[in-house]
Amino acid sequence: MLEPVRHERSDAARNRATILLAAEALVAEHGAQCVTMDQVARAAGVGKGTLFRHFGDRCGLMRALLDERERSFQEGFIRGPSPLGPGAPPRERLIAFGERMLEHIEIQGDLLAAAEGAPGERLRHNVYAAYRAHVMALLEQSGYAGDIGYLADVLLAALTAELVLFQRREMAIAPDRLKDGWAGLIVSLLGSA
Amino acid sequence: MLEPVRHERSDAARNRATILLAAEALVAEHGAQCVTMDQVARAAGVGKGTLFRHFGDRCGLMRALLDERERSFQEGFIRGPSPLGPGAPPRERLIAFGERMLEHIEIQGDLLAAAEGAPGERLRHNVYAAYRAHVMALLEQSGYAGDIGYLADVLLAALTAELVLFQRREMAIAPDRLKDGWAGLIVSLLGSA
DNA sequence: CGATGATGCGGACCGTAGTCCGTATACGGC
């Protein structure tokens, strides 16, 4: 399996940067939901084809906008300080993971919602796989006796942007109640010992 | 708050029935994903406007197709035989509810996926509210000590069509493993007593 | 530096969901 691309052509790199800048500005101004691909293309001064070649589809563009935050988020629970990162007992790390994710959704919610594509697409992505592997590892370490893979899916389902934004906005549930609910859930499952 | 509509006009009722019939046939033949609104309109011999006036949007049409099954499903856990319906202890009813829901998704999965609209729309509907109320009542009866509303949302998130279809199709997880996972989850939360 | 092949570019084009409004039709009152 060879690497097909050696260098990105200079104009392509320039265009990608321009597009991301333009998209970021438009999203900041109008909200992710209201920004159309034509708007982004015009604002960046490129053709629509260029947009889609670089990012595949609308969700790909939104994901690209999230990417930096996403990477630092993942960095946090893989190599960051306790209790989110290594060092703390798995139960504490799991609680911290959920709380951190809730904060992530609080900040990036609209973009996360806009990055959702067809049903199930989200689940097929590397990001989900990374979360899932992390949660499974923590459950494993905690000595949980049941189906770890299944439980990981369920726990992550509690942390989807769709659900959390609904709880926060439609049901007007306070962030602290969500965090407490999450922590209580983990304690119920893994014991308070 | 008056009832604005006294009688549905006869042509309207006829058209609605015709549309549902045509849509059902097209979905059966091509799958819900591949059926367009224009196809349905042409097959039913009505204009597009009529379609949208009756069902609001594509998801509304899909929901209407699900409606009958949905009602009998709800009937099952509200007034049906134990352990799904009243009579069994709440823990057993909750397990039966999840298993029944998994079967429902197994059968109606494509339609359920096609009925999903914008992120969060699903959660705003009566159907979700009914499920949520049911699960909350069972948790209450079971004497669960934590945040019942939060836990209901989490448990229902484990039973979304999006997740279950992913688990079944993409991850090739067998139905029995999902049912066992669900039962194990409930037991972990409510105790095996 | 000039030729040449690979890569990227632009924007016309397409399919689909959803809207709008002038026209047609059913229903209730006379």
Added chain:
DNA sequence: GCCGTATACGGACTACGGTCCGCATCATCG
């Protein structure tokens, strides 16, 4: 049966995401 009006109908129209392909631009090599 006839009329007036509320209601429904149809299909042209819009907006948007996504595709396609002929042309331009870049990198490379002699």
